[in-house]
Amino acid sequence: MHLLSSFWGRHAAGLLLALTSVAAAASGEKIGTVDTAFKLIGRDHDILVEAYDDPGAPGVTCYVSRARTGGIKGSLGLAEDRAEASIACRQTGPISFPKPLRQQEEVFSERMSLLFKRLRIVRMVDRTRNTLVYLTYSEKLIDGSPQNSVTAVPVDRSIPIPVR
Numbered sequence: 001m002h003l004l005s006s007f008w009g010r011h012a013a014g015l016l017l018a019l020t021s022v023a024a025a026a027s028g029e030k031i032g033t034v035d036t037a038f039k040l041i042g043r044d045h046d047i048l049v050e051a052y053d054d055p056g057a058p059g060v061t062c063y064v065s066r067a068r069t070g071g072i073k074g075s076l077g078l079a080e081d082r083a084e085a086s087i088a089c090r091q092t093g094p095i096s097f098p099k100p101l102r103q104q105e106e107v108f109s110e111r112m113s114l115l116f117k118r119l120r121i122v123r124m125v126d127r128t129r130n131t132l133v134y135l136t137y138s139e140k141l142i143d144g145s146p147q148n149s150v151t152a153v154p155v156d157r158s159i160p161i162p163v164r
Helices: 002-026 071-076
Strands: 029-037 045-053 060-068 085-091 104-111 117-126 131-140 148-154
Touching: 060 117, 060 131, 085 131
Parallel strands: 085 148
Antiparallel strands: 029 045, 045 060, 060 085, 104 117, 117 131, 131 148
């Protein structure tokens, strides 16, 4: 038992730092919030709007809105947010492709509860229409959610989307 507590004592700070940096890397840029319900203690329930720049397609930004639970649990990061999100992706600059894209891949993922729920954004390539299609959904460890939202960004035909 002493060996175990000694191990955790030495490595807990590093593990916490690693988990914090992973969570921070997955987060989008906060654009704003709108309060939806007042909470006497802790932050209010709200809708959060975040922007995610697609690393595989510079010039494309996805805007995601999602409900965020407030109160004491929400303020401490212990609440489970609702599995509902909306997405709108737009061309925000010249679109380029530093390397070929996969036909379908997860481009963003963010935690929505302490352990079990994640918001995921998947990019798909519609080769026929030269369009990037983005799907957002919530994934729960035990029971996934059918709540989803989809958007598409057409790419000028003079710039074919490279797919590997």
